Amino acid sequence: MxxxxxxxxxxxxxxxxxxxxxxxxxxxxxxxxxxxxxxxxxxxxxxxxxxxxxxxxxxxxxxxxxxxxxxxxxxxxxxxxxxxxxxxxxxxxxxxxxxxxxxxxxxxxFAVKTFARYVPERFDDFAWENDKLAYRAYGKALEGTKGDAFGLDIWVKRTDKMILNKRYKSEDYHKDSGDGLDYYHVGFTLGAGNMAPYVKDSVRYSGNYHHWKMMDNGPLRSTFILGYDTWDVDGLKVKATKTISIDAGSQFYKLENVYTYENGKSLPVVAGIIKRPEAGIMSLNEQDGIMGYWEPQHGEDGITGVAVVLTTPVSSIVIDKEQILAKTEVKSNEPIIYYVGGAWNKAGIITNSVQWFDHINRFSKEIKSPLIVTVK
Structure with missing residues (x-):
């Protein structure tokens, strides 16, 4: 038996x-x-x-x-x-x-919903997009030229298709050919959500990124690293890397910044949004680390909404003549994570400031309460 x-x-x-x-x-x-x-x-x-x-x-x-x-x-x-x-x-x-x-x-x-690439044919741009919006950072070749800029850029779109290659090939992406355009102005500001050290009431900009590395490239998430060479911040030598990750279906993308320096103290930094000369609408929440901005109408191009959502405590949000700035602190070699987002009224998804600010607040709540995964 x-x-x-x-x-x-x-x-x-x-x-x-x-x-x-x-x-x-x-x-x-x-x-x-x-x-x-x-x-x-x-x-x-x-x-x-x-x-x-x-x-x-x-x-x-x-x-x-x-x-x-x-x-x-x-x-x-x-x-x-x-x-x-x-x-x-x-x-x-x-x-x-x-x-x-x-x-x-x-x-x-399944459809490709995120994409990123180095763009050597356009002054070393690095551009990324999902099925909602597109963005870019400026590279080494642009430094010192007439078109140089310090911040991050947004390209609005009203299609869920990937458009970066098409727009760069056309070389006429400042005109709406039916799927959107680039009309966002960055200049010598932080643009749409860039971050930089802030010492003695002054933004201490780095140069443009000089190094890049692709980590993943779609179809649902694209992730890459941008490296910035050492620059002087009031006598302190600072280096930085940005790990940027964009997901399908989101009006936001994620930034993980790491600053490296030697004095062992906290470094004050700001995340910023360029403010237009005409009257726009703001929603600022220091407690939750939220900056929301609904730009003024830009002729026939429409209206762009921009937002920054931080995950570290914000000491204050200030408005100067050019920018809206959220102040926080970092420590050497410790990542600081935050999110940048955008919306375009002509895309037909988010069409006014109330909808945009509601969306930002909802997104802030979502990142604080992530979905819980169990495998068995």
Whole structure:
């Protein structure tokens, strides 16, 4: 009887062990009263492997277990050879759990919704976009030229298609050809959300970025690093890197700045938004680290909304003759994370200041209460 019992257990346990290797079940919990739409969620790849060790990275699908439909996904590397995360884009209703299954199958071809690249043909620009907006940082080749600028730029768009390559190729992106344009003015300011040291009531700008590295490039998230050479900040030698990450479906992108210097003290910095000469509308919240700005009408080009949402305490928000500045502090080699966003009224999604400020406040609440992922 003992031999028969062992045979019985072996016979029935082996199939269950095999089945356990053919799937990973994911639960994404939204414990807030805010419905999350088009959210890009990162799921640790090792947690997938622990449940589905035989997964073929070229032959699997992510299935919504209720609708039975495939879910868009991306394998995120963060610059490493090995996969770091499985990214999925999902809608999660308020106070609910979304169930997904990772299993064998042929994945659909989903639309590319984020893209970034170095643009050597336009003075070393580095540009990035998602299905809502596009942005750029200025490079080394632009320094000292007539068109030099210090801040970050926004290109408005009213299409969910990727437009960067098309616009650079046309060389006429200051005119709206039906999908948007670049009419945002940066100049010698922080533009749309750049950050810089702030000493003796003065912004201490760095040069433009001189180095770059691509980490991931779509379809749901594009991430890259921009490196800035050492510059003088009131006698202190400072270097900086910016890790920028943009997700599909969001009016915002994420910046992680690291400043490196030697005195061991906190360094005061500001994030800024250029203020137009004409009257715009502002929504400033020091307690929550929010700067919202709805620009004045710019002729036929329309209106751009800009916002900065910080995750570190803001000591004050000040308005000078050129910019709106949120003051905070950093320490050497410690990342400071914040978010920059934009909206264009002619895109038809966010069309007035009330909608824009509501959206900013909602986004601030979302980053403070992230979706909770469980793999089993």
């Amino acid at each position: 003992k031999i028969q019992k062992n045979f019985f257990l072996t016979f029935f346990l082996i199939p269950f062990a095999i089945l356990a290797q053919n799937k990973a079940n994911i639960s994404i919990a939204n414990n807030t009263v805010l419905e999350r739409k088009e959210a890009v969620v990162a799921i640790n790849w090792n947690s997938i492997l622990s449940q589905y060790p035989q997964i073929d990275t070229t032959n699997f699908v992510v299935i919504n277990t209720v609708t039975k439909k495939q879910v868009p996904f991306q394998l995120e590397h963060k610059g490493f050879p090995a996969i770091q995360n499985l990214l999925v884009q999902v809608d999660v209703k308020a106070k609910s759990n979304l169930k997904l299954s990772v299993q064998k199958g042929k994945p659909q071809v």
